[in-house]
Amino acid sequence: MNLLTKKFVNFVLCIRNFLGGSVSKTFISLSLLFILFVSFGYSKTQLLDVNTKQNQTSIHFLLFDTSFNFQFNLQKNNFQVFENFVTVPDFSLTPPVPPNDNPASILFLYDLSIGNLTQTEQNQTLGTNLIKYLGKEFQKDEKALLGFEMENYLLCNYTTDLSKFNSALQLIQTKPSSNFDSAFFCFNFGALEFQKNAKYPPVVILIVDKNRDFDVESIIQSATNKNIRIFVIMVNNKISDKLKDLARKTNGSYFEFYNATDSISIFKALSFIIHNGSPAIITWDNLPLCSKERNVEVIYKNQDTLRFSIVLENPNFPQISTVPPFLRFSSVIPGLSRDLDLIIIARNRDIQLDSFKLNDPHFQIVSGNLSSPIVLPKDSGYKLTIRFTPTDSSIVFDTLVIFSDACNIRKINITGGFPNKKPRERTLNLLSPRCNDKFFIGDTIRIRWEGLLPADVVQLQYSTDNGNTWDTLAFNVLGLEYRWWLDPAKFQESDSCLIRIIQIWPNNAGETIELRHPSSVNCTNFNRDASLVATATNHPDEFASVWNPGTGKKIFTLKGHRRQVNWVSFDNQDRYVLTASDDSTAILWDVKTGDSLFTFSGHNGKVTSANFSPDGNLIVTSGSDGKAYIWDLRKKKVLQTLSSGINPIYFANFLLDSNLVGYATYDGNIYIFDIQKNKIIKTFATKFSNNHIHHFSFHPAVNLLADASHLGLIFIWDFDLTDTLNQKVFPRHILTHDSLSYPAINTAYFNSTGHWLITAGSDSKVFRWNPATGELIDSVAIGEHSNSVTSALFSFDDAMLLTSSWDSTVKIFNRTKLGLQIDTTDCTFSINKPNIATYDFNLGKVALGKSLDSLLNPIIVNKSNIPLNIKKIEVIGTNAQEFKILQTKEATKLNPGDSFFVLINFAPLDTGYRTSKIKFYYEGNYTEATLTGYGFIPPLRIQPNFIDLGNVEFGEYKDTLLSYNIQNLSSKNVIISSIKNLGPDSLNFSIIDGGNPDTLKPQGYHPMTIRFTPDTLASRNTIIEIKSNTEPSSSYIQIKGNGVFPIFDTLIIAVGNYLAKPGDILKIPIVLRKKHFANSISDYKGFAFDLTFNKTILQPLDTMFKSTIFDNNRILKVKANYENPDDSILITLNFKVGLGNDSITPLIISNSYPLGKGKIVIYESSGSLKLTNLCNQGGVRLFEPDGKISINSIQPNPSNGLITIDLDIVENGKTKLELYDYSGSLRKTLLNQSIQSGKYLLNFDLSELPNGLYLLTLRTPSQILTKTLQIVK
Structure with a gap:
């Protein structure tokens, strides 16, 4: 068996142990999911995180060799990155940084609801085994285990003892639900507060199998303030963005753990990051590909491949855009042609342009066509010129197809022809x-x-x-x-x-469209094909606007003038809008974008009009300064200046010939100026000096001119431009709106055929005339305006009438209808009614303060014969806040027969039946199901359910009497079947009383006494489980305590040295010196002690104290209250001084102890009383003046057992030196023999005696002396 095979077998055995002894099919099939473990023959990769933002992706990963050793010496040239099988040309590599060996304090925060559903029972095994193996991985670190549901349970406090940590796993019990906020902020062992006990840098590993809603920002802020790093492991489920953020923003990481094959890499990766290792990072700019979904491959040394998928939010697709987005040639006279430019722009990357295609022969590419492909650099433009040559006036439609390597074949719509003419062939x-x-x-x-x-x-x-x-x-x-x-x-x-x-x-x-404005409208105009309308408004708006006459919607507002706009016009080529204003300027605008292109300045006063020449190369402006300027539009320069002297020029426009300009003056004349000849060739004289002309227009076919004048007269003129002899022209007809009032006429327009003349007056009326005869045809737009009508004109095809008025409106009257x-x-x-089956669910009874997870499957079924798309799911109704959606089926498209599930958490806020509706929205409709549950108060109340016994000194114990914590709130008997001490520190807590089964009557209590006995200097806790016949069947009490070093208080009880003569009344104060009270639980009521003295010298006068006589001594038993801690005098004792059988008596304080609660070491300082007024010979009583025995010193004191005693013996005879403990028991006789008077230095070994305070008593034939000895070893 080779080395690699051996390692593989060991890996299988590890997995088998993890799964509890069997190798399942889940081991064979690796899960290719977001957190991915890739294992090949040479190395292994753990993908930790993928971040895609603003078209840039970065991955965090770790690379192992076959023995799971980290690889640190990574080189960029050993990696390749691909998106959708396309090589990423450049990326950055940040090598990993090794971890340190410093220990960490790792808190495992385990969700007790893991595996609480039938469908997820295996998750509980996965989760607990995960903790077990992670505990082994973190052997050098201190570890703690918290389980949480709605409350937290400390299952194991911080320890490095692996066996103790693993034993705590037995305490894990699956719960019906949990709460993430409680996990971190719970009063009982909240994870963030618990970490203050951490000895090393704190880490929390959150282990869950469900996504719940929680206050992520509060947890992040608190954890960040406490420098706590949070890691998240999601068991057998996809992790939510909230949990990802929780890990990322606290400098942690997150993992999805699906099966045992993920285990080793997760263990290694967690240990690496927790111990401050930094993973490798590869970052690259996403390629401009044609899909949001990207399959990414990262290949290491051509051997190992890491594969995962990402979805880009706003990808930079390689695209083509055009300016303009479509081409409209509009009306071009048959036989003529018109060219328009199209700019093709490469977006997001260089794009190869392959070819262009047009189908309709009326359109052709006259410039920019391709004979071979070219590369268009990113963000650069390529110009095409398209020519339209119509054979008739019908609408023609075509699509320019742009073939390239951009994401989609780009199609540009093109149309030409008169918009009121049907296409020869249907294009729609x-x-x-x-x-x-x-x-x-x-x-x-x-x-x-x-x-x-x-x-x-x-x-x-x-x-x-x-x-x-x-x-x-x-x-x-x-x-x-x-x-x-x-x-x-x-x-x-x-x-x-x-x-x-x-x-x-x-x-x-047949409809009238109204364009409303904030102020008076001075002028309006159509563009050439009536697809646009422009309007000019009065102060204070000072705007011009462009509108869609079909919908009445504003396209854009032309902002740039500083005062009112008097005039607005379009060019015949649909390129520009031109405006004239009181601010002495005319402005040229882009008709497609509304952008200002150029401002014409030159007038010294109001600009009253501005118009284009028919060929679009010139413009003419008129002004109140008596000037009219003819401008070269291309050069933006004045070609000619026309002057009327001091008379304002109110209007100027070109004739059908771009060489001829007409202008109207204040003196009532209209002049025709020949640009080429540079002279006036015709004058139209109204013979009224103050009849300034507002407007004029020329007949489209014959030599007729009509004007609108301030005096309310409409003049129609015949003229002949070839007649060079007669410069002046006289009117054929003079018309008026009203022969009595003569309202001012604002405009006079011929229609497109010249059959009509339409006039607009200050009388709010619009008249239509026959210009040939001067007869009134009709009054149009009757009652439509309430103030002066400033413009009235027909569209090119007479289908629409356009009017403007100082009543702040523009109106479009549509006269005829034509189906194109x-x-x-x-x-x-087909349209069908949805056939959706919904199912109501009763979630059962849940105690207040608890919650329940329920999988509702199926809750709806699509029984229709077409797919159903679920758009949104929400819970509504009276108690909606008590029913929270945790998870739904990932796919929201339900094919016929498909079902849908929802994971719901029910947490009642009040008692009784709770209800809500869960609504499933699909296109334009919804279906709903009813959710019900029942909230109740548990019959068995445990309050409080958490008891902190605080600090208990090592060697001591503390009891808690739970007389009223456990109560039956119901009206029936409650049977407590068992009470168990679950641990984890069950040896330190014992149920002294109340640990047996019990039957509680209604409102009855079950008392318990639990004792905490610390066995070490550490925090200890246990969980008491109370099982009953109620719901829930198990209740819990958590008890916590800390074992601490004993803390002793100290003080000295002292009596002084006094002189007195027989017969005196002597007051002897007992004082407290060097008081040091360090124990916070001390509560001293007073102190007791024995005071020993010569019975013949002092007689006690305080009768409340008992005393005993022992040989020549009286022992007074004193108990004194400690009422004033600031007072150094404990008590003052009263005596009568007697003659005595000696001249001196010791005042010995012994057997001191406290009254009340506390641990204290009491040091005793004795004194003496010496009689005065005695004579040596013949006096009241004879005595040996220096005849007093003494113990001069005990060295050392306190002693470790070896002592040296310095004695002064003043009489011959039998002498005893004895050692008593403070209970009065003789512990050792040091000397018992007859000796001569004199000085003695004696050595003794008392090391066999235990630590404590002892009384050393010296007895001679006539005297007794006692001193205190302390032994401390």
Whole structure:
């Protein structure tokens, strides 16, 4: 067996152990998922993260060899990157950085709801085995295990003991649900607060198998503030974006763990990152390919391949765009031609242009055609010139096809011809719906067509009876597409549906379209084919606007003038708009974009009009400064200046010949100026000096001129330009709107044939005249305007009348209707009622404060014969907030017969029945199912369910009496069947009382006493499980305590040295010195001690204290209250001094102990009383003045057992030296023999005695002396 085979066998055995002894099929089939482990014969790769943002992708990964050793010396030239099998030419490689050996504090945060559904039971085994093997991987690190549901349970506190950690896994019990917020912020062992106990850099590994909603931002902020890194492992499920963010934004990582084959790489990767290793990173710009979906391959040394898929949000597809997006040649006189340019632009990368194709012979490429492919650099343009040469005036449609290596074949729509002329052959073609398509009632049908420009307006009709009857679907539709909602209230099922599309000119015949403005409108004009309308407005708007006359929608606003706009006009080539303003300027605008192109400045006052020459090469402007300027449009320079002296020029325009310009002055004359001859060749004189002319126009066919004057007169003139003898011309007809009031006339236009003259007046009226006879034909637009009509003119085909007024409106009157072309779907499609089965669910009873996960499968089934697309799912209703959707079926398209499931979490907020509706929205409609549940208060109340016993000193214990924590709230008996101490530290907690089964009567209590006995200096906890016949059947109490070093308080009880004479009343204060109270639990009520003295010298006067006589000594038993901690005097004792049998008595304090609670070491300092007023000879009493025994010193004290005692013996005889403990028991006799008086230095070994305080007593024939000794080893 070779080395590689041996390693493979070991790997299989590892997997077998992980799965509990069997190698399943899941091992054989690797899951190619987002977090991917790729294993080939030479190396292994763990993909940690994929980030795709702004068309750039970066991957974080680790590379192992066959022995799972990390590879660090990675070279860029050993890698290749492909997207959809296309080589990525350049990428960056950041090599990995090895981890350090520093330990970490790793908290495993385990979701106890893992595997709580029948369908996911195997997840519990996967999850616990995962922790077991991760614990082994992190042997040097301290580890803790928290399980969480709605509350948290400490299953193992921080430890490096692997066996103890693994034992805690036995405490894992599957719960019906969980709460992520509780996991991190729970009062009982919240993960983020728990990590303050960490000895090393804190890490949380969250292990879950469901995605839940949670406050991700709060957790991220708190974890970041505490420098806690969070890692997420999702068991057998796809991880949500929220959980990914939780890991990413806390400097952690995330993994999807599906089966045992993922285990080794995850273990290694986790250890690597937790110990501050940095993974390898490859970053590249996404290729400009033709798909959002990218299959990525990263190949290492041509041997190992890492494969995964990404979806780009806004990919840079290689595309072609054109300016303009389509070509409209409009009306070109048959026999003539017109050229338009098309700019082709490469987007996102270089694009190869292969060829162009036109089908209709009326269009041809006259410049820019290709004989061989060329490469168009990114963002550069290529110009084509298309020529339209009509043979008649009919509409012609074609598509320019651009063949290239861009994502799609680009098609540019082209049209030409007069818009009111039918095409010779139908170009209109319905693309969808198609034959036999099936739709639900409530769906939105996408109706698409071709053969027109996007700006061409159509009407749509539908039939549900195979064309026998038709109903209107929509008017005035643009854009080559319409979305038709099948309103359930309107439509019935039918398999005989048709769509019909009609192109009509004008599209809204018989209707009046009103264009409303914020202020007065001074002027309006059509473009050449009446596909656009321009308007000029008064102060304060100072705008011109361009509109769609078919829909009445504004296309754009021309902003640039500083004062009111007086005039607006189009050129005949549909390139420009020209405006004239009171701000002394005229501005040239792009008709397609609305952009300002050039400002003509030169007038010294208002510019009253601005018009193009018929060939579009010149413009003429007129002004109140008495000047008219003729400009070269290409050079933007003045060619000629026409002057009327001081008389303002109100209007100027070209005749049909671009060489002739007419201009009208304040003095009532109109002059024709020949540009080539540079002179006036005709003058039209009204003979009224103040009759300034507002407007004039020329007949399209004969030599007639009509003008509109301020005095309310309309002049129609005959003229002959070939008559060079007679310069002045006189009117043929003089007309007026009203011969009494003579309202000012603002415009006078001939129609396209010259059969009519249309005039607009300040009397709010529009009249139509016969210019040949001067007769009034009719008054049009009666009552349409409420103020002066400033313009009135017909469209080129007389189908529309356009008017503007100072009443702030422009109106378009559509006079006739012409159907240009029509198309109908080739065969029928059907609309059907959805047949969807829904199923209601009762989620059962759930206690308040708890929740329940339920898989509702199936909740709906598509029983229709067509697919059903679920658009949205939501829960609504009275208790909607109590029913949360956790997960749904990934595919939302349900084919016939398919079912749909939902994973729901039910968490009642109140008692009783709870209800909501879950709605499934599909196209234009929805179906719903009812969800119910029941909330209840658990009969067995455990409150509080968490008890912190705090610090308990090592060697001590502490009890908690749970007299009222466990109560039966119900009206029936509750049977407690068992009470168990589950652990993890069950040896440190014992149920002293109340651990047996019990029957609780209604409102009754079950008392318990639990004792905590720490065995080490560490935190300990346990879980008490209480099983009963209620719901839920198990309740829990968590108890926590800390074992700590014993803390002793210290003080000295002391008595002083006194002098007194027999018969005195002596007050002896007992004082407390060097008080040091370090124990926070101390509660001292007072102190007791024995005071020993010579019974013949002192007589106690305080009768409340007991005393005993022992030989020559009295022992006074004192108990003194400790009322004032600031007072150094514990108690003052009262005595009467007697004659005594000696001149001195020791005051010995012994057997001290505290009254109350606390641990304290009491040091005792004894004193003495010496009698005065005694004589040595013949006095009150004779005595040996220096006859007092003494223990001069005990060295050392405290002692470790070896001591040296310095004695002074003043009398001969039997002498004893004895050692007593503080309970009064004789522990050792050190000396018991007759000795002579004198000084002695004695050595003793007391090391066999335990630590403590002892009394050393020296007895001679007539005296006793006691001192304190402390032994500390």
